Amino acid sequence: MRIVAALLALALPLTAAPAVPAAEAPAIALSSVVPAPLEVRQQGATFRLTDRTVIEAPRSARNVANRLAEALRPATGYRLPVVERARTNKISLRTDESPGYRLTVTKSAITIDARDNAGLFDGVQTLRQLLPPAIDAATPQRAAWVVAGGEIADRPRYAYRGAMLDLARHFHTPDEVKRYIDEISRFKINYLHLHLSDDQGWRVQIDSWPRLTAVGGAPGTGVDGTGGGFLTKADYRDLVRYAADRYVTIIPEIDMPGHVNAAQVAYPELTCDGVAPPPRTDTAVGYSSLCIGQETTYRFVEDVIRELAALTPGPYLHIGGDEAHATTEADYLAFQQRVLPLVAKYGKTPYGWNEIDQAPAAKDAVLQYWNEEPTFTPVHASKVVLSPANRAYLDMKYDPSTPLGLNWAGYIEVRTAYDWDPTTYVPERAVLGVEAPLWSETLRDLDDIEFMAFPRLAAIAEIGWSPRKDWESFRTRIHAYYPRWENRGVNFYRSPQVG
Numbered sequence: 183m184r185i186v187a188a189l190l191a192l193a194l195p196l197t198a199a200p201a202v203p204a205a206e207a208p209a210i211a212l213s214s215v216v217p218a219p220l221e222v223r224q225q226g227a228t229f230r231l232t233d234r235t236v237i238e239a240p241r242s243a244r245n246v247a248n249r250l251a252e253a254l255r256p257a258t259g260y261r262l263p264v265v266e267r268a269r270t271n272k273i274s275l276r277t278d279e280s281p282g283y284r285l286t287v288t289k290s291a292i293t294i295d296a297r298d299n300a301g302l303f304d305g306v307q308t309l310r311q312l313l314p315p316a317i318d319a320a321t322p323q324r325a326a327w328v329v330a331g332g333e334i335a336d337r338p339r340y341a342y343r344g345a346m347l348d349l350a351r352h353f354h355t356p357d358e359v360k361r362y363i364d365e366i367s368r369f370k371i372n373y374l375h376l377h378l379s380d381d382q383g384w385r386v387q388i389d390s391w392p393r394l395t396a397v398g399g400a401p402g403t404g405v406d407g408t409g410g411g412f413l414t415k416a417d418y419r420d421l422v423r424y425a426a427d428r429y430v431t432i433i434p435e436i437d438m439p440g441h442v443n444a445a446q447v448a449y450p451e452l453t454c455d456g457v458a459p460p461p462r463t464d465t466a467v468g469y470s471s472l473c474i475g476q477e478t479t480y481r482f483v484e485d486v487i488r489e490l491a492a493l494t495p496g497p498y499l500h501i502g503g504d505e506a507h508a509t510t511e512a513d514y515l516a517f518q519q520r521v522l523p524l525v526a527k528y529g530k531t532p533y534g535w536n537e538i539d540q541a542p543a544a545k546d547a548v549l550q551y552w553n554e555e556p557t558f559t560p561v562h563a564s565k566v567v568l569s570p571a572n573r574a575y576l577d578m579k580y581d582p583s584t585p586l587g588l589n590w591a592g593y594i595e596v597r598t599a600y601d602w603d604p605t606t607y608v609p610e611r612a613v614l615g616v617e618a619p620l621w622s623e624t625l626r627d628l629d630d631i632e633f634m635a636f637p638r639l640a641a642i643a644e645i646g647w648s649p650r651k652d653w654e655s656f657r658t659r660i661h662a663y664y665p666r667w668e669n670r671g672v673n674f675y676r677s678p679q680v681g
């Protein structure tokens with residue numbers, strides 16, 4: 183299999199099967215997948231899924247096999263039993279030493295090989311896009327369930343491909359978060375960062391400081407006084423499990439020392455004068471700060487970090503650190519020098535917005551770069567996740583007519599979200615990956631979230647996954663993807679740039 187083949191495939195105009203079932207619609211091109219696969223060779227006979235097809239998987243890959251069966255059963259109406267051995271007419275999951283995954287389609291079988299279940303799951307996401315869009319319908323459809331013959335050898339450019347959801351400005355329920363996980367994992371996003379506290383609200387239960395959620399998660403704590411709510415520890419654990427079943431790792435964020443008004447409303451001892459500030463439901467930023475010189479602050483911070491770390495199996499714990507305009511520079515430094523090591527004390531890698539790089543203790547931290555300047559030279563940290571606001575912020579409006587979102591970092595049409603590269607900001611060796619943050623000042627429900635996220639999230643996912651980028655190719659592939667969102671009832675934005 184040659185790179186040439188992959189390049190050719192990317193350059194060719196791609197056609198997807200129509201959403202309307204046709205008896206013998208042409209099989210979807212193997213190169214039409216989003217994010218673009220690394221190497222594609224289309225050849226040989228198609229595979230046809232029938233009511234006799236089985237899913238073959240070793241015990242260790244049961245979870246992936248079950249996810250695949252769940253994905254294919256509703257629209258096909260087939261049983262698709264998961265078995266440990268089968269001879270033919272099978273979708274076979276196998277573990278081998280391939281980096282990434284390899285997907286092979288012959289007349290008698292579809293085989294996905296990968297080193298681990300996360301790789302197999304990526305292969306399954308690819309396979310779902312190779313079946314006709316009708317596969318995403320919730321009820322049995324009449325369609326020719328054929329997959330083009332050939333082979334895809336694919337692996338990610340970056341280990342970290344993230345999305346962020348802000349539960350603080352407006353709370354989003356566990357069910358909404360799960361639906362979002364379903365959608366982002368289709369594009370091989372493997373981290374979900376949850377922004378769990380801010381000036382308006384506090385959205386995760388902390389047993390040692392119960393008023394955080396009793397007060398900070400009460401009804402009316404969303405922007406404009408709408409909404410409210412929080413994740414109990416049981417909700418949070420359930421979300422972590424749900425995400426892990428889809429090979430998505432949850433990263434919790436508690437933002438500090440700024441963005442803490444909700445915590446101070448609940449606990450006035452977290453201010454320097456001991457007086458509770460008024461609750462805030464506006465969208466101003468940069469006015470609140472923890473009291474840096476006071477020991478109560480560190481008792482609070484350590485309790486929160488300890489409880490969150492205990493709930494979180496993933497490697498990262500995000501401590502915010504952005505826009506601390508009400509904290510002096512010296513105080514900010516003193517705070518980070520004390521708090522960054524606390525994250526490590528509880529077994530997690532500290533993670534924060536790029537401002538934390540001012541502190542020497544950020545040496546072992548991951549930075550999330552959110553500024554707009556086209557280059558960034560970290561002073562202390564060595565790993566960066568790229569989220570430049572004028573490219574990757576899913577809460578920016580597409581254009582001046584977008585009914586939702588903000589525009590302080592400009593308008594971000596789909597092509598603007600697509601046409602940039604992490605290595606123009608920092609050297610390749612410093613890039614851990616990319617993340618698409620979705621702040622929710624203007625977003626109330628899942629429809630709002632989906633409208634801002636799609637298709638731009640897919641553009642960011644392709645930047646994180648695929649080493650080669652080509653706007654024309656992406657435009658064609660994401661356009662062909664539209665019927666899949668339609669069939670799932672996803673409220674995506676129909677960009678004039680996509681056509």
Ligand code: TNX
Pocket residue numbers: 467504505535552575577588621622623
């Ligand atoms: C800036 S970006 C923020 C957030 C806002 C967002 C709105 C960053 C690290 N902080 O507090 O929600 O802009 O776009």
